[in-house]
Amino acid sequence: MPDTAEPTRLLREAGLRVTRPRLEVLAAVHAHPHADTGTLLRAVRDALPSVSHQAVYDSLHTLTGAGLVRAIQPAGSATRYEGRVGDNHHHVVCRGCGAVADVDCAVGDTPCLHPSADHGFVLDEAEVVYWGRCPQCAAAPA
Template identity: 75%
Template structure:
């Protein structure tokens, strides 16, 4: 685990006990933005050896609850985890392959980020998911041959 001391300080600073599974899961999420649970389990096992699915799920829940990682789940996707927390960034998702990338907050006129009615809530975050097709998926279906403009 390359940055274990920094990760240990993050875990300790969040009021959690520092354990090898917590450090390994946090390292896995830091190394693999938008990783699904299976990818986190695999990476954690690469770092620690055998670790149960339940242990990883428990650690993901604890780290998410402590604000050290963020759980996202775009429509039609499994839960994904990322270490970028503390800002209100958004995501773009490929409709074909499911690739996910971060998008900083919307710029310019953003009427949809201001709720027309707050229903008594104190709103502190807006979640926006942009949908489209990534470069690789577009390239796979791009026309080829002499008829291509």
């Protein structure tokens, strides 16, 4: 988040009340891309020590519903959150340590992949998760 006015503007434009927990959660998501709820709770508590786990969880749910935060859930992993929204990007996940990184859409507009059959659905997103080992895990002895 570039400045303190930006999160307030984003919340208001989304039709949400501006609350301290929402501001802190939004800031934490941008400061810690692909973080799980526990990591975000610790980050929010650094700025707002009395915040409850439920307030952080509710804020994440509200911000995700408003499209200000994106939730991703790689198979076998806790839900993670990121502030990169509004584009159709994908993720690469390390099988060793669970690190996650963004991967831009390879070709085309949203969705960047076109299925052989859409079964009547109006498609607006394609999700691809690449799996492998990050450089640190790949370099570690087996």
